[in-house]
Amino acid sequence: MAAQLRFSPLHYSAASFAGNRRPFAGNLLKTSIVLPTTSPLSSSASLSFLLRSSNPKLSQAFTAGGGGIGGSGHRGSGGGGDENDGHSGDNRERSDLVGPIGLFVNGWRARVLADPQFPFKVLMEEVVGVTACVLGDMASRTNFGLNELDFVFCTLVVGSIVNFVLMYLLAPTTAVSSAAAASLPSYMFEPGPFSLLDRIGTFAYKGATFAAVGFAAGLAGTAISNGLISLRKKMDPEFETPNKAPPTVLNAITWALHMGLSSNIRYQTLNGVEFVMEKALPPVGFKASVVALRCLNNVVGGMSFVMLARLTGSQKVGAEEAKENLITDGSTVVESGEEELQRSDSHCK
Template sequence: MALALSASSAASVLHPRELSGHRSSFWIAVRYTRIASRLVARCSRDESCQGDGGGFQFQPTRRILLGASLLLPLTLQNQGAGAVENAPAGTSGKEKRKLWSLGEEDKAAESRVYDSLVLGEPVAIASNRDRVWQKLLASRVVYLGEAERVPDPDDKVLELEVVRALRDRCFEQQRPVTLAIEAFPCLLQGSLNQFMNKSSDSADLKAQVLDWPEGRWEQYQPLLEYCRDNGVRLMACGAPPEVLRTVQTKGIQGLSVGDRKRYSPPIKRGSALSYEIFQQSLQPDVLANASVPFGPGPYRFAQARIVQDHTMAQVVRQALVDSGTVGLVVVITGASHVQYGAKGSGLPSRIAPILPKKTQAVILLNPERQHIRKEGELPQADFLWYSAAKVCVRNCFDRAEVARVMSAAGRRREALPQDLQAGLERGVISPELLQSFLDLDKHPVLAELTKRFQGLRERLLADPRFLHRLAIEESISITTTLIAQYERRKDRFWKELDYVITDTVRGSVVDFFTVWLPAPRLAFRVFNDESAVGGLEGFLGSIPDNAFQRAHTGTNWDPSTRFLAVVLGGVKLFSVGFISSVGTLSLTNAYLDLRRKLNPELAPRVTNKRSPIFKTAAVYATFLGLSANLRYQIVAGVVEHWIADYFLASTPLAGNILSFLARTANSYWGTQQWVDLARIFGLQAHKAEGNTPECSEPSQNLDAIPVETKDGIGGEILPNSKN
């Protein structure tokens, strides 16, 4: 217990962000040992550490300190594992090892920030967010605008992230931080004070907000407890629900004289406030509960909005006075209350008379759309902040970094393939992915192939070792096919070389598709017709080729979509199997008939009974669509895409060995399945009329039907057929 206490105490002193600068667990241990030593010295002087009466007394020893210093790096390693599991798609092995060294709190770094002050669409900000924090720390008020109509739980994750980061930086500058929350009516300020003073617990505070919908308290609780434990003052800034209901039904005139004076600004006919209410009544998008754009309903909802803004503004003004000249006030409110800038009617404009706009910063949390700002228009916010849980579908990466990669390679966007140009335009191609393509383009042969074949380019971007794995599969296919042919034909091998070549080529072609179709790929498709996006072409383009592929930027594959990937892959392989089977058997039979016509003396010696074309094709296609499809999706998706490329990214040799072993085992298992299936459906060779063995010995049968190879097509079945 003492060991755990020492470890947890030290962990609370050093922020996890400091850990990213350490290069080894040894130096982390040294750092924590020093911190633990200071804690011991401080604890020995603090009576609170000594316990009461016969209770537990903390008496650390050198053994405890040493154990704590060794325990903490292990704890950090377990915390870093969670960061690696949630790494975004396309993260390289080096980046994953860096994530491993980070704690749970650093998972928030995966969130995305956009600069909304620029003209045009917002610009993504790279992982270095120094200028974001400089802007926020230079402000006196920071507004966090969250979703209103449908509350988003991810907003609470971002709120805790921003508040924690601002508190840590303000703590270093000895600046007090105040958090004002609209969700708490201002009448509950006394309850919040008791919660901050720890004279009441979370259950007591939860009992004061019975009107909250189910689950809302659980979303706010981590933020509230963090503020209480870290000295962030909490303020309730929302208007009372009773006041809002009265205004929505009777208007501001329906309030009592005291409530009207406290919660609403003076209102007179022809005043600026009357015009403001009328203007807001014409903006139904701002009114969360308005059902029609005109009439008394929206007009009174606009009055309720004025009451909300005025009440929050009074609380923010008081918080600025209480926090002095250097304090920072963070306000959590609905996005519509802050997103219209200083010239609008929201909170920033109401605070502007006492606080310049340059000392106010607005952040919109997880906005559904990114507003494209034209010249002369006000920005909707300073920054747009998206949580890591939100799928990025446009402008996901820092365009300046992408431009730097292009400039370093001496390439222009117009020289890239059209699908990559479209991906860059949407901002869904990361600088790392662009660099991977440029590296492929340095090889003359690969450059020509990737330029001509979009499918190959997409697969190489998703898996740089795709060609290696295709070569492994083809090597296994050709080797096993030739061995099987020689074992069955013996001394007739060279005389029947035409059959051998036919079976080997056919097997290689089928094997190519079993590797090609389930392989993961990164597709940035270009639709010539906008209607195709919502049609069949767009539907098929939204389904991954491999059900186990990691979702990349701009995609969101739910379980139903991944199930459709299995079904669609099975349909593709079924088609390949049926066409190849019918084509091969038809050509083989036509070849045998031609030999009989050219050499009639061979006809009486033919004793083999030919395989039924369509029955064999149907069985074989079903086998490929079900068994081979599932096996190859697992090999390409789970074994190679996840284990070899993700968890073994730092050791490519181990990944290649694992891939070879998995594909060899898959080949052997597929052979056993096909042999059993062929026997069940009677595709094995039968005895001819007169009880003559249909294929007693291939060496005595000049017209033997081609033997069965890896794909299981032919007159006989060999136990080494692969698929």
């Protein structure tokens, strides 16, 4: 029976067991197997348990060949246990990673298992999303940002970090239980038996998450951009930036406010609008509308950040600083003139 299972086409992927319930299981195990179809991982675990209870050798054969649930799943078809053992050893070595790199690798693998399209989505968000955000940022500046390229570069660095971290944190994983997922809606306007307090809690939780990510990314991105500009000045002493470098902490606070308020509101609204469009539009129209809306959302995000940075004073252009200095110097001249006039009056008396 182990040979029959090992060389069967059903051996390649756990998903094929969940999607094709043929008499194979009944003839082999003399019982009917009904597998849940919620996720490939749960189907694999259920089948492995049933095979283990019937015959341990069958369980070993299944787990050795079906390790790549999210991948091609075609390895080990030629029959050699050495090849499968080598792959399982690699899997154990990768899972034994510790520290921040191990946490990241394991988290990335869990997200890819839950959504095989996750790497493509991250790539599109980094390319399309960040580009749209930078275009919106430049459109809000004078001369299309050509006189403020240092600020634009800072937005590019911070935006890239923010987009990746948020997509990583918000992506579903195979380790999330259904009870935890159902405790709060994923966004405010998600349909379901959620109370008003639950929806407000979701808005506050997402806002706090976005703000924390924005602050951390603002610190890292501003420090990186300022460091690169300083390195450029050391390499080229004649290089001068047209504007003063943004303060690291103040710029990070600005990013935290932007992410916690502007990005959070747009995130909640966009998800609600997409839910309505999915019900009203055909699939092709829905996908095209989603692409257009998300590009527009990133453009609006870039423009709103520039406005907030102007209000907080984290990014001041050279003309604004010169104007402030002129006003300050003018008030100083007026004050000194008044003092001289008072001194002359006292001498006359």
